[in-house]
Ligand SMILES: [Zn+2]
């Protein structure tokens with residue numbers, strides 16, 4: 001596959017041509033560097049479950065899938081060229097790219113550094129367009145990215161840690177932002193519901209923030225893993241006795257579950273004034289009993305990734321605490337298999353594509 005030739009920087013990646021298609025090599029162009037742009041040689045690109053949803057057109061019609069599609073929004077790479085006005089980066093620096101690469105820069109959300117909520121809609125890293133609403137964006141399953149430095153992140157981690165840093169750009173910030181916003185820290189009893197790509201980051205971050213952390217899972221086999229990740233307690237949510245014992249006991253629940261589940265059952269585990277934040281996206285709408293909230297003055301909220309300033313704060317927090325994602329490093333010819341295994345939750349806990357040697 002090749003994209004229509006345009007003036008720019010030739011690069012290559014791996015794309016799908018439709019919802020049923022397998023990944024194939026794909027040649028395309030990145031734009032020439034503007035004064036504020038940097039060129040990144042991509043080293044590692046994480047596989048996020050939302051890559052699979054979009055590659056397979058599972059979010060249509062809400063989010064249309066644009067083909068050919070090069071997914072990937074958990075990107076770490078080396079800066080190899082900088083525009084004339086760039087100040088944040090120099091040649092050789094390690095940079096990260098997350099879920100979006102531009103926004104309107106004028107609305108209230110953009111001014112407050114929460115560009116993910118840009119009222120005009122931010123430019124997503126892939127399966128989207130630049131802010132001109134014409135130029136398609138291609139993601140991190142590729143050799144290079146050109147991005148305005150304002151939307152790239154500084155990564156300060158040892159070379160050998162970089163594969164595990166890539167997933168922080170989506171899974172890390174998705175869990176860090178709500179934990180921070182709702183005051184998770186010492187003295188707080190926190191539960192992480194679901195132990196997958198998001199959940200395992202939630203455990204590591206909440207533990208590092210000083211909270212008492214419990215993992216809620218439907219698979220008893222996850223208990224050992226939860227403890228290894230630093231969780232203090234484990235509750236098998238299918239065990240009636242254990243669930244009853246945990247009722248009303250948490251200050252905060254981070255719900256990372258992407259399978260359909262009963263929110264009311266999880267809300268019953270919150271104590272007075274407890275807060276549950278949803279970051280997992282089940283495919284079906286869920287029924288909410290009003291009493292689940294009214295009874296204990298509870299809050300049910302949502303959260304979407306994080307803005308550029310908070311994503312930088314998260315990366316710095318992770319560097320300080322030595323936190324990375326637990327990953328399985330793969331070659332690009334394994335992407336299709338990795339997708340199937342991710343859908344089956346058969347990965348601890350994130351696949352990362354080795355683009356440095358691709
Ligand atoms: Zn993601």
Ligand SMILES: [Zn+2]
Nearest residue numbers: 104107110118
């Ligand atoms: Zn905006």
